[in-house]
Amino acid sequence: MISSLFKITTYRLGAAMQRHKGIIQTIQWIIVGFYVVLLVIPAFMDLPPRQAHILNNLVLFAQFVFWGIWWPFVILSMLVIGRVWCGVFCPEGAISEWTSKKFGKNKKIPRWIKWKAWPAIAFILTTLYGQLISVYDYADSALLILGGSTVAAILIGYLYGRENRVWCRYLCPVNGVFNLLSRLSPFSFKSDAKKWSEYHGNSVSNPHCPPMINIRQLHGVSGCHMCGRCAGLRDAVSLQPRSVNEEIITYGNEKDNLWETRLLLFGMIGVAIGAFTWTVSPWFVTAKQFLANWLINHDILWPMNATAPWWILTNHPENNDSFNWLDGFCVTFYILGSGLLYGFGLTGVYKSLAKFLYRPNLYSYIAQALIPIAAAGLFLGLTATSVKLLQYDGIVFWWLKDARVTILAFFSLWSLYLGYNILRKSTDIFYKFIISFGLFALSLVPIVGAWWLMFMGW
Template sequence: MNYDFHHVHDRNIPDEERARLSSRFAGPIEAFFVRHIRWLPWIHAVMFVVFVTLILVPPFLPDPAETDGPLDHLSVFSNFAIWGLWFPLLLLSVLATGRSWCGILCPMGAASEYASKHGMRLTPPRWLTWPGTPVLSFLVVTILGQTAGVRTHPEASAEIFGGTMAAAIVLGWLFAPGKRPWCRHACPIGLLLGVFNRLGVVEFTPKRPEPGGDRWNDKTACPTMIDLKRKTESRHCIECFRCVSPQASGGLYLRLRRPGEEVEQIAGRNPNISEILFLFLGGGVALGGFLWGVMPLFNTVRDALGLWAIENDVTWLLHSGPSWLMSVHPERREVFLWLDFVMIAGFMAMTMAVFTAGLSALTLAAAWLSGKLGGGRSLWQRFLELGYQFTPIAMVSLVIGLGGGLFKSMTVIGIPAELVSLLKIGLFAGSVTWSLWLAWRILVRQGVTGAKVLPALVPGLIGTVAVALAWWPALF
């Protein structure tokens, strides 16, 4: 048993190395943000106006003509800006700039914090701090987004994003003085960005770290309530720069690192089941949300269920439901029945269950093999660590599957469709390779060395390739 704890997380980075890293690249970036942080409220105000214009105004406008483009009608522009640009670029930006969206631009997080400064200051209840809350919130928002048609109808977009904004403000107003309880405990986007942030090159590291591991602490200066001196994980850090003071001997400093470094060192970076659940459940539900629209089998089963409802007089299935729950837009020739709601939600839940069961079994197999081949720690710990190997493939799946608007707009501006397909295939191939690399690094740190790593890599490879194949229809 010779697993490598020394490299799990190098908490005591020598001063010279810190100075070298900071001074060359990170230093100027750090100094720039610290100098200009006072402009943040203005940026938030502008973003709030952009949010209202793009999300809350379009439902009150007449529908665009079929030939209208983004520059002809605000609704078309809003749809393009959100799904063609914001969503895919937000996911990709995490690799280069971490959660800069959250700390610098997001109007929802900012509104939550402003509300929190003037609110009730109650202690967050246990249902809110429960680690499963953001996972649940992600699942509910993703399924509701599909049934209400968030990527097609401005009303659904206003409901989902407006509802998220309202929840952020209410939770901020109720709980934690001057902090962002919504961002830390419940935001589905924050969860997504947090997990992928572990792959990114930006990290804020304590200058004088204390042992004990990460924990939640609402008495710190950090808006997402990170116990700053004990910080080892990046997922909750929204890059607000409030803990950074270049001249001070304490606080945190900005460090640029190798992509994926934190996942390689995951054993010492607070691995936890809520993120693994998100990768498996969230990845599965997103896949279901994409597949139901492209799989002929879905329509076959829907027709069979409809026929069964008619023959058995189950009439409620053949009626339309409330428009906040499902797409009811006769003027756009789209009216969902309860039948559609049940089918879409059921299909997504089923895909999620199969996806989660498959990836869990494969990760368990890898963790078991790791133990047999020299890996240290408990089976559960090895399972948690190896679950993170799927982070790159999950990220690329979401970019390509749900951020398809970006690739569509590439073809609209004249990039050949074959080239766009090649780009998607390249992204998938890259993420499969990266996932495999991460699995290898995690296994080595568990103590599996030399050629013994190869058999333990096989279950993860099967899982990664299976995920890529499941998203195959999104490639073309």
């Protein structure tokens, strides 16, 4: 009874999205206005004085909104409502689509844009660059990274496609991340193949799909931005509830995009761990001190000078916060090193499992079982900024440690559950299953261990 009520409500919600496009557009433009104000104005204001608070200083307020609320909860929203953020709320996608519609040159999308590696490369480089110029701490850095991405989105919208979101589909630095995370969403738009082919109503043309999805084959498609425009098409397309494990366990085997897997293992796990832990890692400090001593002993002193401009390395002497060249090198080495270490380590384990079970596709399939723990890491890492800003304002989080442990435990168990089911589907031989599941469970240890060190150990 409750389940069918839920199904009907979900269906109606999807249909309402289709009927009320105007409301969705209004929401998009309100968010665009909000985004522009919070991104541009603080970049031209002075650094906040010591006694400033989130509620009485626009720079701190914008910092809190972008990094304390916006990003962590966009990540969370992928798990709860799928890519509704992309289709309904994202200001960058809305501006890019509008530019394409109003002024677009409608040029053919070149092949270089469709290169499948872009989501992984863009995510890794943006994450690294963000750390080098302290994007979480300074409004001019935020304007450079977020504003730069928006300008690029407008340019791509202007040049390529008609009313399409070419930027969002191929080049957005978080497109690949959202694509992977939304596989855990309990909702998705689906097309019923039987109803589609048996449709005898009025002839209808397909609605315009901004990320250029084949609506007829809409099932388990995390590239769908959930904008709702195709709801009700041929009486076959609707928003539907689903199991949060469905897209990975049922359809994960069909998705053999190696670059998605690399994004997950090298980027969302390895690089993210490096980017969030370097500021608290004693290993980082030890390595930097060792290098500094070595340089001094060899009379090489220029790397100790903070001469880089703020848009290459953090340089805010008025805030006693400047990176010298050695800092820049160490941060880059730590973050990329972490990406390579986790990426190659996990790849080695999962490729060995694929060989052991004679399933060549298993590498990408089993890697998707890590999406929950990767999501937990991104959420916890990003909320560390929210917590820091609120603690500056005197708010005490006595429950924080327990909440972090619970989140880590819950998402680790979820990853284990997915791994268990994928391996059950991959082999009928009991001893092979036990060995491969044991290996998979072991592969989670360094990931959970890194987050434990960050929040509890160091």
